[in-house]
Amino acid sequence: MTLYRIAPYLQAAPLTLILAAFLVLPIATIVMVSFWDYDSIQIFPDFVFTNYEETITSPVTWRTYLNTLKYTVIVWAVTLLVGFWVAYYLAFHIRSATMQMVLFLVCTIPFLTSNIIRMISWIPFLGRNGLLNQSLMTMGLIDQPLEFLLFSDFAVVLAMVHLYTLFMVTPIFNTLMRIDRALIEAARDAGANAFQILTNVILPLAKPGIAIGSIFVVTLVMGDFITVRFMSGGQSASVGLMMANQIALLQYPAAAANAVILLVLVLLLVAAILRIVNIRKEL
Amino acid sequence: MSKGADIELIEVTKRYGAALAVESVSLKIPAGTYCCLLGPSGCGKTTTLRMMAGHESITEGDIRLGPTVVTDLPPAKRGTAMMFQSYALFPHLDTVDNVAFSLKMKGVDKASRRAKAMEMLKLVQMDHLAERRPAQLSGGQQQRVALARALITDPQVLLLDEPLSALDPFLKIKVRQELKKLQLQLGISFIHVTHSQEEAMALSDLVVVMNGGRIEQAGTPREVFNRPATAFVARFMGDHNVIAGRVTAIGGDEVTFEVPGGASFRAPAAPGLEPGAPVEIAVRTDRVTLGAGAMLGCGLTGLVQNIEYHGQKVQVALAAPGVAEFAVQVPETAFFAAPLSVGDAVPLAWTPQDVHILKASPAA
Numbered sequence: 001m002t003l004y005r006i007a008p009y010l011q012a013a014p015l016t017l018i019l020a021a022f023l024v025l026p027i028a029t030i031v032m033v034s035f036w037d038y039d040s041i042q043i044f045p046d047f048v049f050t051n052y053e054e055t056i057t058s059p060v061t062w063r064t065y066l067n068t069l070k071y072t073v074i075v076w077a078v079t080l081l082v083g084f085w086v087a088y089y090l091a092f093h094i095r096s097a098t099m100q101m102v103l104f105l106v107c108t109i110p111f112l113t114s115n116i117i118r119m120i121s122w123i124p125f126l127g128r129n130g131l132l133n134q135s136l137m138t139m140g141l142i143d144q145p146l147e148f149l150l151f152s153d154f155a156v157v158l159a160m161v162h163l164y165t166l167f168m169v170t171p172i173f174n175t176l177m178r179i180d181r182a183l184i185e186a187a188r189d190a191g192a193n194a195f196q197i198l199t200n201v202i203l204p205l206a207k208p209g210i211a212i213g214s215i216f217v218v219t220l221v222m223g224d225f226i227t228v229r230f231m232s233g234g235q236s237a238s239v240g241l242m243m244a245n246q247i248a249l250l251q252y253p254a255a256a257a258n259a260v261i262l263l264v265l266v267l268l269l270v271a272a273i274l275r276i277v278n279i280r281k282e283l
Numbered sequence: 284m285s286k287g288a289d290i291e292l293i294e295v296t297k298r299y300g301a302a303l304a305v306e307s308v309s310l311k312i313p314a315g316t317y318c319c320l321l322g323p324s325g326c327g328k329t330t331t332l333r334m335m336a337g338h339e340s341i342t343e344g345d346i347r348l349g350p351t352v353v354t355d356l357p358p359a360k361r362g363t364a365m366m367f368q369s370y371a372l373f374p375h376l377d378t379v380d381n382v383a384f385s386l387k388m389k390g391v392d393k394a395s396r397r398a399k400a401m402e403m404l405k406l407v408q409m410d411h412l413a414e415r416r417p418a419q420l421s422g423g424q425q426q427r428v429a430l431a432r433a434l435i436t437d438p439q440v441l442l443l444d445e446p447l448s449a450l451d452p453f454l455k456i457k458v459r460q461e462l463k464k465l466q467l468q469l470g471i472s473f474i475h476v477t478h479s480q481e482e483a484m485a486l487s488d489l490v491v492v493m494n495g496g497r498i499e500q501a502g503t504p505r506e507v508f509n510r511p512a513t514a515f516v517a518r519f520m521g522d523h524n525v526i527a528g529r530v531t532a533i534g535g536d537e538v539t540f541e542v543p544g545g546a547s548f549r550a551p552a553a554p555g556l557e558p559g560a561p562v563e564i565a566v567r568t569d570r571v572t573l574g575a576g577a578m579l580g581c582g583l584t585g586l587v588q589n590i591e592y593h594g595q596k597v598q599v600a601l602a603a604p605g606v607a608e609f610a611v612q613v614p615e616t617a618f619f620a621a622p623l624s625v626g627d628a629v630p631l632a633w634t635p636q637d638v639h640i641l642k643a644s645p646a647a
Contacts, residue, residue: 182371185338190385190436191359200387204375 027263034256043252051257061242061258065265068238071153071228072221075160079217080210082161083168087209088202090169091176092184104173107166119159119230126150126158151233159231164220168213175209176202211277215270222266287314287471288349288362288439290335295344297330297496304330306496307344312474312489314439317466319483320476322493323519328476329444331493335474336365336442348439359385364438368445370429372417378404379413382431403431406465423454430462434469441466443475447482459486480520484508492516497645509567513644517565524571524609525641527563530556537635538562539580544605549580553640563641569596569612570637573621577632585609587627599623601631 037046055061086107094100110118125131126149133145148154179202187197225240239262246255290312297305305327312318320328333339335346337358345354353361372381379400380387386396404410407427417425426446433441446462447455463486466473477483483490484504491501492515500512511517514525528542536552540562550556550564577583585601597618601609611631623629 180369180371182367182369183373185358186365186367186371186373186432187384187388189336189338189358189365190388190432192384192388196388200384201373 030256030259033253034260036253036256038251038253041250043250051253052261055254055257055261064237064239064242067236068222068240071156071160071224071238072218074157075164075221076214076217078157078161079165079168080214082165083213084172084206084210086165086169087173087176087206090173091179092202107169110162111166115163116226116230118163119227122155122159122162122231123150126155151231151235153232153236155231156228156236159227160221160224163227164217167216167220168210171212171216172206172209175206179205207277208279211273211279214273218269218273219266222262222269289314289347290440290472290474291347292331292335293345293347295331295334295346296342297327297334297339298342303496305334308493308496308498310491310498310501312440312472314472315470316472316488317463317486318472318474318489318491319487320474320491320493321478321480321483321519322499323478326493327496328478328491328493330496332365332442332444332474332476335440336363337361338365359388359436362439363442364433364436364440365442366429366433366444366446368448370417370425370449372425372428372432374417377414377416378409378420378428381417381428382435384432385436400431400435403435404428406434407431422449422451423458426450426458430465438471440472440474443473445476445478447477447479455482462486484520492519494519494644499644510639511565512642514563514565514641515644517639517641522568522612523565524568524606525563525565526606527561528605530558530560530562532558542605544603546583546603546605547580548583549578549635550638550640551635561643565639565641566633566637568598568610571611571631571633573599573611573613573617573623573629573631575630575632577630578635581635581638582630582632583609584628584630587623587625587629590623590625599629601629 033043034051035047035049037044037048037050090100090103090107094103123130127133128145128147128150130150132149133142136142137145183201183205184197187201192200223240225238225244228236228238228241229244239258243255243258243262246252246258292308292310294307294309295305296303296307308327308331320331322328330339334341337353337356341354345352347353348362351362353363358365373384376384379397382403383391383396383400386399391399401410401413404413407430409424409427409431412420412424417428420428426449430446443462447458450458459482462473462475475483475486484507487504489501490504490507492499492507494515500507500516502510507516508520508522511520511523514527517523517525526542526548528540528548530538530540531547532539533552533556538550538552538556539547540550541547548564550562556562583603583606585603585606587599588602589600591598591600592615593612595615596612597615599611599613599618601611603609609631
């Protein structure tokens with residue numbers, strides 16, 4: 001029966017087509033364009049390395065990449081701390097399954113609105129004459145508005161943490177829920193105190209969730225440009241923002257080369273995370 | 284190894300909100316006893332064990348281990364160790380580190396805690412698999428590792444929550460022999476929760492039959508099997524026929540009672556039995572004989588409902604008016620000398636010595 005032989009291929013075909021059309025093809029195009037040449041008004045098919053050379057040798061690129069990595073590390077650390085805390089509370093301190101589900105859904109409610117709206121809503125709160133500064137001044141805690149609150153690295157990190165913490169909470173909550181409660185009792189039976197249980201049992205078993213959450217946060221922050229643009233008020237740059245600017249100037253090949261470099265860097269980061277933690281058993 | 288200690292429960296009660304899980308249980312288990320807590324699911328046996336272990340708070344009453352009241356002590360400070368039903372081995376640690384876990388918590392350095400753990404693994408013959416993770420071990424091997432992990436704390440009492448329930452029948456018998464041997468070797472008390480009366484009888488020095496959060500009977504296996512205190516114990520231990528009725532007449536050292544169907548039976552007199560009082564008796568199924576010639580009030584006629592061949596014995600289930608269930612165990616040769624078939628009416632007989640009076644259940 002020929003149908004028997006082609007059936008597995010037919011079953012795999014839809015996903016293959018989708019991935020080919022929406023993942024492989026665009027990436028292949030970007031890689032191709034990154035070798036093209038351009039001037040101020042058009043791009044030409046070619047095979048030159050100037051885009052990569054210019055990107056790699058420019059100090060601006062290095063500064064921008066370092067700045068992006070700085071955001072990534074800070075946002076990763078903060079979302080990990082907050083995300084683990086929230087997930088731990090949901091998984092171990094909320095007893096009833098219904099309440100757990102309700103509180104988890106509460107965590108997701110901010111995601112019912114768009115990223116941009118959530119981001120912009122920080123502006124009237126943090127601004128020079130914003131809610132926070134006015135409240136603090138009325139209470140007499142400060143004399144002058146705090147300038148670092150908005151259009152600063154602080155604002156960028158704050159908005160990113162706000163946007164991305166849930167990506168940490170969800171996978172960690174998932175792994176914590178799978179931890180057999182008898183293990184906690186066994187640890188207590190063996191004389192472990194609460195902190196020892198956390199470090200010797202819960203954290204090692206939560207590693208896959210932490211790794212998955214870290215991959216989400218790292219890739220999202222590395223590729224972000226809109227948060228950096230809005231919240232830094234144009235005072236900070238990220239790789240994404242740099243690419244957006246290059247595209248605005250019609251320097252598509254330069255942007256494509258940048259994109260390829262960023263892609264390689266992000267893949268290396270993900271590979272490093274996967275080296276440290278084996279997440280296979282989670283998937 | 285430490286010397287064992289007596290463990291005593293004094294009017295221990297556990298409530299979950301309004302629900303009563305364990306109701307004023309008092310029990311004394313002498314040092315070096317193999318004790319089985321036996322009962323159906325939800326009878327409170329696991330809750331009782333978990334209260335001894337310190338994993339469940341005690342609503343009322345006290346638990347004493349040796350001279351110490353341990354009611355409010357954390358699990359690790361009680362001198363008990365618990366082996367969990369699913370073994371609860373840490374999946375991220377290998378066998379040695381699992382066993383050495385409690386020493387690590389105490390801050391023992393790595394070399395000496397691993398050496399001690401290897402010793403414990405030798406005791407349970409698992410030292411050759413020291414580097415394996417729990418997922419790479421069979422059920423029986425995991426059970427041994429869990430045992431070693433519990434014993435490394437040098438407990439005075441080992442608490443085992445259905446330790447054999449995850450094993451296949453043949454392994455069960457092998458492992459329970461090893462458990463008994465280990466208990467004798469260590470000389471400490473093992474308290475073992477089970478719902479299998481066979482397991483309890485095979486292992487224990489002391490069987491505690493529980494039902495509805497109360498102790499129905501505590502005694503040696505022989506006592507519990509031969510002289511079940513209540514109808515529940517008789518039914519749960521199996522191989523007993525329970526006949527319930529109301530007293531109609533008292534004569535000398537005997538009473539006569541009637542079951543709802545109208546048949547009359549004899550039972551030895553006991554305090555509290557007066558005309559009209561409810562009475563229950565138990566007769567072992569292997570003491571009932573097939574055939575006529577019963578003494579008055581020590582026999583009935585039943586319709587054969589089912590015949591099961593058990594090898595040495597043949598179990599015949601019968602129906603008789605006023606008696607809910609009645610079974611007879613007939614030796615194989617005797618049965619096949621005069622085989623029965625379903626639907627036959629058979630006269631059955633027993634002797635007055637085989638009649639055992641049951642008390643009312645405390646849970647009722």
